[in-house]
Amino acid sequence: MTYDLEKMRKDAIKIFHRGLEAVEPAAAVKRNCRLTDGMLRIGKSTFDLSKIDNIYVVGTGKASAPMAAAIEDILGERIAKGIVNVKYGHVAQLKTVKLIEAGHPIPDENGQAGAQSILNLVNDAGKNDLVVCLISGGGSALLPLPFQGLTLKDKQDTTDVLLACGATIHEINAIRKHLSAVKGGRLAKAAFPATIVSLMLSDVIGDNLDVIASGPTVPDSSTFKDCMNIFSKYSIINRLPRAVVDHIEAGISGTIPETPKPDDPVFEKTHNLVIGSNIDAIRAAKKEAEALGYRTLVLSSMIEGETREVALVHGALAREVLRTGNPLPAPACILSGGETTVTLKGDGLGGRNQEFALAAALDIAGHDRIVVLSGGTDGNDGPTDAAGAIADNNTLKRAEKMNLSPHMFLEKNDSYHFFEKLGDLFKTGPTNTNVMDLRIILVSKP
Amino acid sequence: MTYDLEKMRKDAIKIFHRGLEAVEPAAAVKRNCRLTDGMLRIGKSTFDLSKIDNIYVVGTGKASAPMAAAIEDILGERIAKGIVNVKYGHVAQLKTVKLIEAGHPIPDENGQAGAQSILNLVNDAGKNDLVVCLISGGGSALLPLPFQGLTLKDKQDTTDVLLACGATIHEINAIRKHLSAVKGGRLAKAAFPATIVSLMLSDVIGDNLDVIASGPTVPDSSTFKDCMNIFSKYSIINRLPRAVVDHIEAGISGTIPETPKPDDPVFEKTHNLVIGSNIDAIRAAKKEAEALGYRTLVLSSMIEGETREVALVHGALAREVLRTGNPLPAPACILSGGETTVTLKGDGLGGRNQEFALAAALDIAGHDRIVVLSGGTDGNDGPTDAAGAIADNNTLKRAEKMNLSPHMFLEKNDSYHFFEKLGDLFKTGPTNTNVMDLRIILVSKP
DSSP states (O other), rough: OHHHHHHHHHHHHHHHHHHHHHHHHHHHHHHEEEEEEEEEEETTTEEEGOOSEEEEEEETTTTTHHHHHHHHHHHHGGGEEEEEEEEEEEOOSSSEEEEEEEOOSOOOOOHHHHHHHHHHHHOOOOOOOEEEEEEEEETTTTSBBBBTTTTTTHHHHHOOOOOOHHHOHHHHHHHHHHHSSTTTTHHHHHHOOOOOEEEEEEOGGGEEEOOOOOOGSSSSOHHHHHHHHHHHTTTEEEGSSSHHHHHHHHHHHTTTOOOOOOOOOOGSEEEEEEEEOHHHHHHHHHHHHHHOOOOEEEEEEEEBBBBBHHHHHHHHHHHHHHHHSSOSSSSSEEEEOOOOOOOOOOOOOOHHHHHHHHEEEEEETOOSSSSEEEETSSEEEEEESSOOOEEETTTTHHHTTTTHHHHHHHHTTTTTHHHHHHEEEEOOOOOOOOOOOOEEEEEEOE | HHHHHHHHHHOOOOHHHHHHHHHHHHHHHHHHHEETTTTTEEETTTGGGGGOOOEEEEEEEETTTHHHHHHHHHHHHGGEEEEEEEEETTTOSSSSOOOOOOOOSSSSSSHHHHHHHHHHHHHHHHOHHHHHHOTTTTTTTSSSOBOTOOOHHHHHHHHHHHHTTOOOOOHHHHEEEEEEETTTTTHHHHHHEEEEEEEOOOGGGGTTTTTGGGGGGSOOOOHHHHHHHHHTTOOOOOSSHHHHHHHHHHHHHHHOOOOOOOOOGGGGGGEEEEEEEEHHHHHHHHHHHHHHEEEEEEEEEEESBBBHHHHHHHHHHHHHHHHHHHHHHEEEEEEEEOOOOOOOOOOOOOOOOHHHHHHHHHHTOOOOSEEEEETTTSSSOTTOOSEEEEEETHHHHHHHTTTHHHHHHHHHTTTTHHHHHHEEEEEEOOOSSOOOOOEEEEEEEO
């Protein structure tokens, strides 16, 4: 049985890497963009390059440098100019496109200067120009451009007040978009009448376009009036920067234009396309699992919730496979994605994926033939150098022999040190992509 | 769309009731016991009644009265005598079998007197006698018989100390069995050399025989030595009743016999059979769902965890059905069972099933075509008169119109009053059975 577990652990790693390949930024760009005989096909749209004067490349996000490199590979010298904001160190060798390294998760002046350059660039684009916009996770913080009259600090202070008063992420996003000169579709608006194609690598649950990097090229259905209603709802007007309240009031009175709405003509010339997301990684992982002989079930790419509780549910599925062959008979692979949360109680080291694996290890202990791998597709689980961890039904036995108490490590949120001692951390190194997490549960035949 | 939701809600209720029917105690007994031409078939075993001198019926549990009625229907006057412990008021019309009404969840003197009568009855059974034992949920508290030299209070005090020190349920069970004269296989041991057939309605996760009613007819793999190790592990010896520590020490020294182990000859004459459990209810529910035209997936009958987090996972599956047709395409029915927990924060009224429906309602709001029903198979969710509640993607909209804040009700653990106001409580009345909870998620086609 030991040998089987070893094979299953290797299978789980293979399945994870196959998922990862599918969302590698350059590969995702190349899968969705093809240039043949002067015709550029992006998704379902086709552009005759002979009718396009200039191609500009802009973008923002942690994975946007390799996306830019892929676009350069495809379009070569047809690119007239390009500016892309990336996180410090997240660079690539580029020919035409200029990378601006900027602050993340805290926006900084570099990011703002880059955002201004990007806005200027697309502003200059004409009717026969094509703007290719490359968006990936982190793209919101990396493209900070407060609306005229506001400062980065105004925006940050507003966010702090909103978080403190318990506003929902939906409400916070509505306000963020209305304080920005580029978010909430304003970048697309600026590029008009040029054609804009936005390629997005999604790091958000459900791949909602207007949420990815706060939707610079996506219609915004929220209004200045909504923003004021949110301020009233939480009674926070007096706690907000004066400039912010003035700005929202100016928007309501019509002095400042609204973010573009879905019926804005700009979106007739805007093409938004998700080129890589959690469900893509899961689908590729499924193919690999099936090739390895596992019946495979995709649960959901949208799993959220408290990590250890979510792990219990996954454990219950694995144990049911053993007991009754539900939800599918062994050899079975159950895949899920999304991003869970960890409510910190201890001061240990770990991340949601490692904590998932630890809670799952406790749940499947004493059973048979189960392997669990949970990993972040960015290769970076919490503040650790691991992507996640691998557990199986023998993990607890091995821990016991080493006098490690899994309960104690879980209580302390110290999953990293638990799996480090067992040699069961799952490390990929930085992957340059991010479509949230991937969880793989394998249950073999007896 | 409103009409579809109405139909889906009715479908969900039909599916639940079909699941319930499968675990109705009398029906479950009759499905598993048949008398034809003097041959009694119970599960896979057959007993030639012409070779059996006396048939005795014993039992314990909240559903054991209707089980006894079913056995009387089958065996009629062949039953020589019978004694079954039930909860106050959980009775049925019986001819031969005597019901002893007793305390639950706190054991009382009635229960102890009944347990002693049951022990005496099976003690008198001879080699050619058959003891039919009817076990259902609550059977542990309803059959309290402290080992000679111990009192009910000793047992209760011990349990209190164990709960306070953080002992696992597995550890608590090991000690309970060793303090009892009937649990942990001792009832079967007392019946030896009679043949014993134990019919069990399972209310525990995974249907572990030795856990259902603390396994009066099931081998116990734990030992007196294990019990002492648990006392040492938590350093509680000084906090336990002296009689309990003396008893365990006497067991270790061999003065008191061990609980019977799996290789004990008594188990060659013991037949344990689960006649109804959560997975049986789920399987029947699946048939009904399929008959109603839904593709149906059984997730697991062993779902545990914090209710609202478990609800998020179920919601994520429903939303993925809408988005990508995973884990299965609409029209889809997703079934799960088990028993979740609620960490109380507020002082509202509700139960885990109603809280599940409320958390799910929040998760699926703004989506389409989803109905969620969660109900306890005993018809009794928490301290309420409802079995559970029904939610759909319109629940929040309807609540908004009535100025109800679902978040507030959830914070206060007040799901009962939320669904009461909406008219969406799911009430079955007492069902006389209990195989934990059943959750039904329906997603229809557009």
